Amino acid sequence: MRDVSIIGIGQVAVGEHWDKSLRELGYLALSAAMRDAKVERIDSLFVGNMLAGELTGQEHIGAMIADFAGLRGVEAVKVEAACGSGAASLRMGYITVAGGMSDIVACVGVEKMTDRPNDTVTSALAMAADNDYEALHGLSFVSINALLMRRYMHEHGYRKEDFAPFAINAHANAVNNPYAMFHHPITSRQFAESKMIADPVSLLDSSPIADGAACVILAPTAIAREFTEKPVRIRASTIATDSVAVHDRRDPLFLEGGAISAQKAYAMAGVGPGDIDLFEVHDAFTIMSALSLEAAGFAARGKGVALAAEGQINLGGRIPITTMGGLKARGHPVGATGMYQIVEVATQLRGEAGHNQVPSAHLGMAQNIGGSGATVVTTIMEGN
Amino acid sequence: MEVARYWRTTGQRYQLIGEVCHNCGKKIFPPRDVCPECDKEAKTPYAFTGKGEVYSYSTIHSAPEGFEKYVPYTVALIRLEEGPLITAQLTDVEAKDVRIGMPVEMVTRVLREDGERGMLVYGYKFRPSLLGLQSADLHPVESAV
Numbered sequence: 058m059r060d061v062s063i064i065g066i067g068q069v070a071v072g073e074h075w076d077k078s079l080r081e082l083g084y085l086a087l088s089a090a091m092r093d094a095k096v097e098r099i100d101s102l103f104v105g106n107m108l109a110g111e112l113t114g115q116e117h118i119g120a121m122i123a124d125f126a127g128l129r130g131v132e133a134v135k136v137e138a139a140c141g142s143g144a145a146s147l148r149m150g151y152i153t154v155a156g157g158m159s160d161i162v163a164c165v166g167v168e169k170m171t172d173r174p175n176d177t178v179t180s181a182l183a184m185a186a187d188n189d190y191e192a193l194h195g196l197s198f199v200s201i202n203a204l205l206m207r208r209y210m211h212e213h214g215y216r217k218e219d220f221a222p223f224a225i226n227a228h229a230n231a232v233n234n235p236y237a238m239f240h241h242p243i244t245s246r247q248f249a250e251s252k253m254i255a256d257p258v259s260l261l262d263s264s265p266i267a268d269g270a271a272c273v274i275l276a277p278t279a280i281a282r283e284f285t286e287k288p289v290r291i292r293a294s295t296i297a298t299d300s301v302a303v304h305d306r307r308d309p310l311f312l313e314g315g316a317i318s319a320q321k322a323y324a325m326a327g328v329g330p331g332d333i334d335l336f337e338v339h340d341a342f343t344i345m346s347a348l349s350l351e352a353a354g355f356a357a358r359g360k361g362v363a364l365a366a367e368g369q370i371n372l373g374g375r376i377p378i379t380t381m382g383g384l385k386a387r388g389h390p391v392g393a394t395g396m397y398q399i400v401e402v403a404t405q406l407r408g409e410a411g412h413n414q415v416p417s418a419h420l421g422m423a424q425n426i427g428g429s430g431a432t433v434v435t436t437i438m439e440g441n
Numbered sequence: 442m443e444v445a446r447y448w449r450t451t452g453q454r455y456q457l458i459g460e461v462c463h464n465c466g467k468k469i470f471p472p473r474d475v476c477p478e479c480d481k482e483a484k485t486p487y488a489f490t491g492k493g494e495v496y497s498y499s500t501i502h503s504a505p506e507g508f509e510k511y512v513p514y515t516v517a518l519i520r521l522e523e524g525p526l527i528t529a530q531l532t533d534v535e536a537k538d539v540r541i542g543m544p545v546e547m548v549t550r551v552l553r554e555d556g557e558r559g560m561l562v563y564g565y566k567f568r569p570s571l572l573g574l575q576s577a578d579l580h581p582v583e584s585a586v
Contacts, residue, residue, distance in 0.1 A: 103560050184536035188469045193552060193564070195501065195508040198514050203499035204518050211497070211541050226473065255535070256500045280544040303478065304518055310495075 059153045062288040063438070064282040065094025066400045067148055067273035072390030074268040079113050079169040085271035086396075087165050092130040094274040094284050100159035105146030105166040107392035109135075109183040114174050114297075118172040122165065132159070138296075139185035140341060141427025142166065142266040142435035147273065150385040151294040154275045166396025167270040175368025178266055182391070186193035187302035188425035189314045198430040199263060200255035200340070201303055201429050207257055209310055213359035217257045220343035221248040224261045227340060230372065231382025233412040236397075238267050239387030262343040264383075269390030271397045287407040291325035292420070293437040295319075301431040314433040315352030315424060322422070323354075330354040334418045334435070335405055336376050339426040349424050350378070353435070377415050380405060393427030394426035399436060406440030447562055452486075454564035455549055457526070461487035490554055492570065493521040498538040507553050519567050523525030533568040542560040544570035 069082055077085075081419055091099070093223065102123050110116040119133035136146040136269030151162040159218025159436040170178055179199075183192040186201055209215065224243060231237035243261060251261035274284075281288035299314035307313065323329055331351060340346040348363030355376050356364045383389055383403040384394055403420035404410050410418075418440060425434040452458040459470030462483035465491040467476055469483055474485040479524040498517040501508075508514070517539070531539060532550055552564040 176504070176506045176509060179503065180507070183505050186517060187528075192505065192514060195504050195527050195553070196502065196509065196528060197501060197503065199503065200499045200501050200516050204497040204516070207499060208497035208518070208541070254503050256502075258499070300477070302471075302528065304528045305473075309518070309526070421458070 058154045059157055061275055061280035061291045062278040063273045063291065064281050064284040064288055065090045065096065066262045066403050067091070067093055067398050068236050068397060069269055069273040070236045071267045071269040071397070072389055073171045074388065075171070076341070077268070079115060079118065079124040079167060080121055080266055082169060082268060082270040083118070083165050084126045085169040086167065086272040087122065087126050087163055090272035090274050091162065095111065095368055096161055096274060096284065098369070099131060099161045099163045099274070101145040101150070101153055101162045102128065103149045103162070103164045104133065105142035105164065105392050105396060106135055106168060106210065107137060107139055107142045108168060108170065109428055111184065113169050115166050121203050122167070128294065130250055135199070138327045138432040138434070139427035140339070141395060141425045141432040142392035142433050143271070143397070144399060144423065144425035144436060145432065146199050146297060146325070147394065147399055147421045147436060148294050148296050148434055150275050150333055151291055154277060160276060160280070162275045163272060163403040164396065165270060165272045166393035167266050168390035169391060169394040171268050179271055183441040184432065188248070190302050190304070197255060199258055202420045203255040203258040204303065205309060205348070205429065206342070208267065209344055209347065212310065213362070214361050218245065218249055219362050219366060220262060221245045222370065222429070223340060223343040223346045224248055226365070226371050227379040227383040227385035230380055230413050231386030232296045234342045234381040234387060237385045237386055238265060239406035258342055264341050264385050264389035265390035267333055269388060269393045269395055271400045272397055273373050273396065273403065287441060289403045289406050290439040291436065292328070292439050293435065295321040295325065299431050303429050310348065311358065312430040312433065313350035314430050315349055315426065318433040318435040319353040319424065322437050327439045328420060328437065333376065333420050333422045335402065335421045336378050336414045337380070337421070337423040338378045338383065339424055340379055340385050341389060341426070345426060346378065347425065353422070353424055359362065360396065371414060372415060380410065380413050382413060395423070395434060398423035398425055402438050408440070444448055444560065447560065457489040457491050457547055457565060458486050459489055461485050470521065470523060477574045480560055484542055485542055493527070493563070493567070495539060495541055495543045495545060496520045496526055498531065498539050499540060507555070515539060517567065530566045531568065532566040546570045554571040
């Protein structure tokens with residue numbers, strides 16, 4: 058198996074891109090990453106995407122984006138794992154390069170969500186849940202997270218306002234990220250007063266619907282320095298699964314898929330949670346931050362929220378999370394999100410995170426979650 | 442219109458018919474053919490009593506397509522007395538009166554309508570257990586009077 062590195066990164070600012078189509082967004086991120094890697098051709102293209110068919114009426118977007126980017130003829134397929142699609146496409150690219158099948162591989166995460174009204178997008182997102190046994194009963198994806206949040210508060214004795222530090226930290230970090238959707242900090246008072254969506258989840262617990270695209274270029278580490286001074290090594294890339302429906306989990310408050318994928322990643326990299334300098338967490342909702350921190354071993358069961366309250370998740374803390382704004386404030390273009398996380402970790406490890414730079418960041422980790430925990434992709438990366 | 446899709450799950454939705462694993466005895470709902478506990482095949486039908494208690498709940502203010510006219514409505518995870526968790530709506534109860542641990546029982550109600558001339562989809566919802574309500578009415582907590 059060959060060692061694999063990221064030799065180029067590219068991203069489009071997350072937001073409401075009324076003037077850009079899905080293919081344009083994908084192309085912009087891909088071309089930016091190819092310029093960054095100084096490559097003019099690639100061997101394979103993996104496109105991570107969840108909702109192109111449902112929201113834009115367009116499937117077959119591997120070939121679509123390859124053609125639009127002037128790469129006609131190249132191997133190209135779409136990878137789908139709900140909100141975990143972005144990092145799942147990285148995993149496919151990683152396997153392809155590590156296995157020696159291709160040398161230069163592009164992995165793009167792209168999503169176009171803002172062409173459709175909110176209730177249509179709400180229904181589309183619910184497809185990440187179990188359609189026959191969750192969505193049929195009128196559950197939105199938000200309400201599934203609300204069920205988890207209320208039970209977590211009940212079992213571990215938290216109040217709703219205890220979750221505020223996750224959202225406040227994300228917004229504070231997004232202020233300095235030019236690619237983020239939101240550039241305004243929020244206060245605990247705003248958090249407490251924000252509109253209820255599915256009790257106890259309110260607007261400021263939730264990540265926003267958005268358009269976006271991000272991309273990385275992979276190459277064998279042995280030749281990475283021919284392209285860049287700052288290659289970022291992929292030390293581990295894993296995917297694990299759990300039941301799609303929350304009611305089928307052994308313990309709904311423990312992300313078994315998150316724990317398995319993190320443990321496999323730590324074993325693959327030969328490190329533990331104590332070695333990780335920053336963690337891009339899948340904060341689709343504040344409760345998911347807590348559950349992911351616990352599954353990945355950064356906090357004991359029921360202590361994820363306490364970790365945030367202690368300030369340990371902030372840029373100066375023990376384990377900085379959502380360092381560029383996270384899903385909450387960078388934005389959550391679902392199938393693209395996992396690739397934004399990878400690009401952001403790479404940015405930190407290249408020392409290019411500006412005001413948000415985590416000092417002497419050497420090892421970074423991202424955990425991208427599909428659905429409420431059915432697919433969990435963990436990636437560990439290493440800088441120079 | 443997806444008649445076959447709803448028709449093939451009527452046993453589950455009208456009568457809570459799941460499965461029991463003959464290898465380890467686990468009661469399974471929704472039916473899934475392979476036991477999640479021991480990974481052996483489990484295809485023997487088993488009718489659940491429909492009694493359980495609220496494990497968690499949420500009131501939805503922003504609904505998916507097809508459910509807008511029911512807003513606000515309360516959804517829940519119910520722990521059935523035979524063991525499994527099940528996802529369903531609560532009915533015949535005000536959102537403010539729902540509590541974790543509240544005893545509930547299954548009833549059959551309309552889950553959704555596919556448009557004005559479309560199919561009515563019936564299925565299970567859960568309401569506060571009538572037995573539980575009666576005993577509360579008969580013995581009011583003194584401090585609340």
